[in-house]
Amino acid sequence: MPSASPAAPDTVLVVDFGAQYAQLIARRVREARVYSEIVPSTMPVAEMLAKNPAAIILSGGPSSVYAEGAPSVDRALFEAGVPVFGMCYGFQLMATTLGGTVDNTGAREYGRTGLHVSRSGSTLFEGTPDEQPVWMSHGDACSAAPEGFTVTASTDVVPVAAFENDEKKLYGVQYHPEVMHSTHGQQVLEHFLYRGAGIAPEWTMGNVIEEQVEAIRAKVGNRRAICGLSGGVDSAVAAALVQKAIGPQLTCVYVDHGLMRKGETAQVEKDFVAATGIKLRVVDAEKRFLDALAGVSDPEQKRKIIGREFIRVFEQAQAEIVAEAPGDQPVEFLVQGTLYPDVVESGGGTGTANIKSHHNVGGLPEDLEFTLIEPLRQLFKDEVRMVGAELGLPEEIVHRQPFPGPGLGIRIVGEVTKDRLDLLREADAIAREELTAAGLDRDIWQCPVVLLAEVRSVGVQGDGRTYGHPVVLRPVSSEDAMTADWSRLPYETLARISTRITNEVAEVNRVVLDVTSKPPGTIEWE
Ligand code: XMP
Numbered sequence: 122m123p124s125a126s127p128a129a130p131d132t133v134l135v136v137d138f139g140a141q142y143a144q145l146i147a148r149r150v151r152e153a154r155v156y157s158e159i160v161p162s163t164m165p166v167a168e169m170l171a172k173n174p175a176a177i178i179l180s181g182g183p184s185s186v187y188a189e190g191a192p193s194v195d196r197a198l199f200e201a202g203v204p205v206f207g208m209c210y211g212f213q214l215m216a217t218t219l220g221g222t223v224d225n226t227g228a229r230e231y232g233r234t235g236l237h238v239s240r241s242g243s244t245l246f247e248g249t250p251d252e253q254p255v256w257m258s259h260g261d262a263c264s265a266a267p268e269g270f271t272v273t274a275s276t277d278v279v280p281v282a283a284f285e286n287d288e289k290k291l292y293g294v295q296y297h298p299e300v301m302h303s304t305h306g307q308q309v310l311e312h313f314l315y316r317g318a319g320i321a322p323e324w325t326m327g328n329v330i331e332e333q334v335e336a337i338r339a340k341v342g343n344r345r346a347i348c349g350l351s352g353g354v355d356s357a358v359a360a361a362l363v364q365k366a367i368g369p370q371l372t373c374v375y376v377d378h379g380l381m382r383k384g385e386t387a388q389v390e391k392d393f394v395a396a397t398g399i400k401l402r403v404v405d406a407e408k409r410f411l412d413a414l415a416g417v418s419d420p421e422q423k424r425k426i427i428g429r430e431f432i433r434v435f436e437q438a439q440a441e442i443v444a445e446a447p448g449d450q451p452v453e454f455l456v457q458g459t460l461y462p463d464v465v466e467s468g469g470g471t472g473t474a475n476i477k478s479h480h481n482v483g484g485l486p487e488d489l490e491f492t493l494i495e496p497l498r499q500l501f502k503d504e505v506r507m508v509g510a511e512l513g514l515p516e517e518i519v520h521r522q523p524f525p526g527p528g529l530g531i532r533i534v535g536e537v538t539k540d541r542l543d544l545l546r547e548a549d550a551i552a553r554e555e556l557t558a559a560g561l562d563r564d565i566w567q568c569p570v571v572l573l574a575e576v577r578s579v580g581v582q583g584d585g586r587t588y589g590h591p592v593v594l595r596p597v598s599s600e601d602a603m604t605a606d607w608s609r610l611p612y613e614t615l616a617r618i619s620t621r622i623t624n625e626v627a628e629v630n631r632v633v634l635d636v637t638s639k640p641p642g643t644i645e646w647e
Contacts, residue, residue, distance in 0.1 A: 131175040131320045133157040136164075138182025138192050138210050144465055144601070146180055146208070146299045146310075148501055153311045154322035158499075159465055162192040169198070176204040176318035179211025181297055185261055186213045187225050194218055204290035204318035206310075209259060212283075212293035219267035219291075221281070230257040230278050233302055240273040243285055245292055245312045249305040255282075255296035256303045263295065285317075292317055326507040330362065333496045337366035341454055346494060347442060348456035349435055350375040350393075350401070351526055352385045355458030355497060357518050358509040361397045362496045363456045365512065371456070372400045374438045376431055379407030379542065380528030383550040392515045402442070406434045407539075414530065414537045418575070420647035423537065427527040455491035459498050460505060462601050502601065522553075522567035523602065531647045535574035545572040547626045548592050552618050556596075559614045566605060568596040571646040572629075580630030582623075589630030592622060596634075597644055605639040 133150050135157055137143035143159045150157035160169060162182075169177065177198065184191040194214050199205060207215035213223045234257040238246045255276075263281040266272050270291070274283035282295040292313055298306030314320045348360045350373045363371050377386050386403065394401050413426050443452055497505050502523075509519040529545050530537050549570040556562060571593040580587040594615070599605035619632040635642070 131155060131324070132172060133176045133178060133314070133318075133320070134169055134172060134174040135159045135178045135180055136162050136169070136194075136211070138162050138180050138184070138214075140181065140183045141603070142182065142209070142297065142299065143180040144462065146178055147461075148600070149299045149307060149310055150178070150314065151324065151501070151504065152307070153314055154324045155314050155320050156324040156499075162194070166195040166198045166201075170201050170203065174203055175320050176206065176314065178313075179205065179207040179214060181209030181211060181258065184210060185225065186210070186217050186223055187261065199289070199291060202290075204313070205292070206313045206317070207291075207293035208299070209295060209297055212295050213259070213261060213263060215291065215293045216263045216267060216281070216284075219270075221263060221267040221270070221284075222265040223261050223263050225261050229260050230262075230276065231259075232257065234276050234278075234296070236274050236276055236282060236296065238274045238283075240271060240285075243271070243273045244287055244317050245283065245285060245294070245309050246273055247312060247316075249308055253305050254302065255294075255298070255306070256300045257296050259295060287317075290317055326504065326511050329500070329504075329508060330365070330511060333362055334366040337363055337494060337496060340492075340494065341367050341370065343370070344450045344454065345370045345372070345452040346454035346456055347371070347439055347452055347491075348373045350389060351524070352381060352389050352521075353458070353524050353526075354502075354509060354519060354521055355460060355505060356456075357389075357393060357458075357514060358505050358512065359456050359458035359495070359497050360399060361509065361512045361514055363494060364397050364399050368398075369400060370450070372402060372442050372452075374435060374442075375401060375403045376434045376438075377403060377405050377407060378410040378427065378431065378434075378528065378530075379539070380410065380427070380530040380537070382524065382529065382553075383546045388515075388517060393518060396514050396518075397512075402438055404434050404438055406430070409434070410530075411537070411539055416536060418534075418536045420531060423530055424527050424647075427530050431526075453492055454494050456494045456496070458505075459495040460502060461498060461500055462502075462603070464498055520562060522562075522565075524567075525645060531645055532569055533572045533574050534576075534646055535572075541572060541574050544590075544626055544628055545570065545592070548572070548622045548629060551621045551625060552594060555614055555618045555621065556610075559611065559617075561610065561614065564598065565596050565608045565610075566599040566602065567644065568594060568608075569645055570594060571635075578631060582630065587630045589628050591631040591633055592626075592629050593646065594618065594632060594634050595644065595646065597639070599639075599644075602644060605644055607634075607636045607638060 135143045135147045137159050147157040147159050217223050236253050236255040238251045262279040266281050266284040270284040270286045272281050272284050276282045285292050298309045350356050506519050552570045573591045577588050596608040597605040598608045622632050
């Protein structure tokens with residue numbers, strides 16, 4: 122974690138027992154305006170306590186507490202005086218570790234379940250209904266709470282579905298309060314944070330900016346930094362934050378590889394510079410990229426070529442920056458818009474398995490001799506947008522859809538050529554315009570428009586037969602792009618997009634909708 126995090130006020134540690142519940146819990150804690158960090162369940166308790174947490178949450182996980190090799194927890198965790206909240210697997214661990222009974226009954230409960238709250242005035246359940254739907258996912262069941270605990274809820278299957286020990290500040294629920302289907306889950310979590318642990322909801326994006334600005338200044342001193350801008354929200358916000366900290370010591374490089382969307386370069390050149398005052402170098406490298414991509418249709422090869430060319434152009438720009446002011450302070454730092462899910466997914470600091478390799482701005486090589494500045498390492502995407510807004514970045518940049526580093530190059534199935542790019546740019550611009558006009562930008566995560574360049578089909582336009590290409594609309598909703606569902610866009614919007622694209626974009630005679638979730642499909646087609 123960056124140097125600023127130990128100073129963060131009131132940190133809640135979320136202990137990760139696997140299966141990605143921890144990330145969702147960490148988000149929910151932050152939605153309650155309390156700072157949270159994920160730590161692996163293998164971290165020794167002494168190390169957790171050394172972080173001086175204001176509270177600890179034990180996540181759910183895929184194991185049974187009785188399975189061989191199932192992760193356990195050191196009793197010392199419950200004896201340190203730090204408030205602890207166990208959820209699902211974490212709840213069962215708390216129960217067994219402190220002397221309660223968890224039976225391997227085979228009584229399974231999965232999905233939506235009715236919770237019967239027996240102590241409605243309890244710390245966790247106050248103000249919530251006596252009967253409430255919750256999301257369950259467990260095989261074992263707790264039949265007796267540890268000594269000193271009050272049972273506060275049950276289900277038809279589980280006699281002890283929640284318990285509390287106010288004196289010791291220990292709380293647990295058998296279900297998953299972090300998922301939406303547990304309708305009062307956020308309230309219960311907030312009760313733990315505010316009432317159980319006594320934490321005030323004070324964590325804001327304003328704090329994050331202040332902390333980061335200070336940390337960046339201390340790190341960089343009077344030396345210089347560069348930042349690769351991709352036009353995406355992450356690099357834009359990272360750059361704006363570093364600019365706020367060190368001003369003219371930062372130079373941004375924007376590589377226009379010709380694979381950008383319509384209007385993108387102009388937006389970075391004008392609006393972004395106007396809002397931030399950033400020193401920007403735009404490199405027009407379209408020809409270079411298109412030459413290198415000529416004749417290539419394999420997606421991995423395209424990615425590799427784009428990555429390689431990007432590095433070359435970037436290194437060249439960096440050498441020029443140094444050469445232009447040789448007497449100046451060295452350019453020692455590279456700013457990157459790495460986000461918290463990237464850190465978690467690449468196993469950084471959490472001990473979790475590497476789920477996917479981290480997509481960064483343009484695939485900068487590891488042997489670039491720079492010290493990294495990653496001011497967004499603690500943040501989720503929606504938080505990055507809030508920081509961007511707070512820094513005064515234009516709405517169109519802050520709320521733009523995620524866009525892959527290799528750009529439209531991976532949204533053309535088949536060879537990438539200038540003509541095809543121009544065609545896709547038009548179709549993409551129409552889709553974006555119509556989604557914005559329909560007020561749907563905040564409802565979808567992103568909507569790639571994909572050109573099936575090597576498919577042709579027969580159509581009819583006016584009196585003539587056409588033999589054109591299809592484009593695919595891929596609107597998805599997602600919280601973090603790890604999983605996604607296809608967005609149920611209104612038919613009228615889809616109809617308008619389809620009509621406009623087939624009327625306005627020559628060569629396209631069909632618009633099709635991708636109705637696949639992720640998994641099994643990915644978001645991009647490539
Ligand atoms: P997939 O296609 O893997 O995409 O479901 C998940 C998310 O990542 C974006 N993406 C990228 N972003 N560089 C990036 O900065 C890349 O190379 C890259 N490839 C995919 C994609 O748009 C989606 O949001």
